[in-house]
Amino acid sequence: MFEARHTMDAPTTTSADNGTSGGGGGWFTPHKQPETAPGGEQETPEGRPEGRRPAAIRPVGRHATTEVAPGTDPPAEDSTAPPTADGARQTTPLPTQAPAPTATTQAPASTAAIPASASALTSGTATQTQTQAPPPAEPRVPSQRSTSSQAAPETTALQALAPPLPQSTFADASQNASPDAVLIRRTMAEVAPVADKVTSYFYALLFVRHPDLRSLFPAAMDAQRDRLLKALLTAAEHIDNTEVLVAYLQNLGRGHRKYGTRAEHYPAVGECLIGALSKYASGIWNAETEAAWVRTYTTISQVMIDAAAADELRAPAWWYAEVVAHDLRTPDVAVVTVRPDQPYPFLAGQYTSLETPWWPRVWRHYSFASAPRSDGLLSFHVKAVPAGWLSNSLVHRARPGDILRLGPPAGSMTVDHTTDSGLLCLGGGTGIAPIKALVEDVAEHGERRRVEVFYGARTDHDLYDIDTMLRLQQSHPWLSVRAVIDQQAQVQLPDAIRDYGPWHEFDAYLSGPPGMIRSGVHTLRDVGIPSERIRHDSVEELVSAE
């Protein structure tokens, strides 16, 4: 289902370890190395480009737990427990209430499962402080195409841009796995039942041992704390799939620049990752397994570091953007238009990550609702969701003059202009935003490609952008727009296409809620569109943002 046309970013450098060298061959030092105090002496990297390689990592798992004194409290966190998505108060925010990481103490369970999607290593500016209760998880809007690259809407970690790695791409990855991959997956299987504990322990270790890194993360870690770990574990699990993984990690590395992530942070993360895994996979953990993780993490982090370094040469870590228009289309949907402080290059169909001044270091993904414009303005369709603090602030609080921050563009749900295939576009709710951008993109290329848009909404009142779409239809004879309203239609959005077609000559684009994406992929395959011609935002990412 993941299309193969995804364009990989050019390699930014020759990455250090390809995962096949000897154990501990990177700057990441296995636990058998003499331990040193946090921030103390570290192994000198060898044979690496100057300056950008991080220092040695020292895993701190069961072999190092005595370094964290029992009863040691992790760095202070907001004392106000963040509300959960359903409005309830969370009683165990992390890492504040996480027991000190020791060999015998378990961190509190989180709600996250380990293998998941995307990314966010750290986030936001370290200079801002936040005293309000942090926002709970919020649906994010992404758009990574089901291709190999990354996701939509960043979820996560190594954060907003951490495009989710398409799991299904690796359906057959278990066959012919490398020895390291076998050991990695064995570890993952071992920790799967205690994924929440691994997550909690990982962040507790990270913030106890490296308190300076705490300021890179949002005040509220409830929604985002597992993003980094998820991204790392997802990448590790697919370490054999070089092509897809490199693109994913490069995007992840670039996306982390806006959080203030630097090369020297990676060893700290690596040692805590190994520390958490070795503790909770103790039944199978041995020197061989640790060496595999060291090699794998070294490879992963080096690709990210190199991509970030290359990106530094051509783009800012983030853009400031002033709100210049705010159009409340329904009681809970706004079209927000911003003017970036400097040129913002992107492609129609991509998404960005967005931070408001009201929730520092909390980023969410939103797709660009227009193709690139000559005036440089960008627009987003934002729906205020229950308990979604960032989306509510964008819909109900943002006004012209407010300054937002934008991360880099991401996602590969873009139009392939090398073909003249028709485009079948399904947009559900605010998922119509990138679909509109794709239509504008086709129009600007002056091609006479058929574009068939199906726009789904719960009620006719929810068709907040139908006027725009109908205007486009009037202007372009090659464009057809059909509204599918749940309350009135016999079938939901994806199945509605069955009454039209044939579609087997079309490229398909899906954008909307995860359920729509899932059923849409099934329907599209069923009507004869091959998987490699179906593009959509990452379901993993969408799910993780719910």
Ligand SMILES: NC(=O)C1=CN([C@@H]2O[C@H](COP(=O)(O)OP(=O)(O)OC[C@H]3O[C@@H](n4cnc5c(N)ncnc54)[C@H](O)[C@@H]3O)[C@@H](O)[C@H]2O)C=CC1
């Ligand atoms: N704002 C943006 O830039 C983007 C938003 N998205 C995602 O789009 C979604 C939009 O949310 P809402 O507007 O509340 O949409 P919604 O929940 O009201 O659903 C919109 C329509 O999608 C279809 N649909 C929904 N669930 C379905 C299912 N299980 N099976 C088949 N069809 C289904 C129906 O036609 C429904 O009317 C969010 O998940 C958001 O993350 C995706 C890309 C961009």
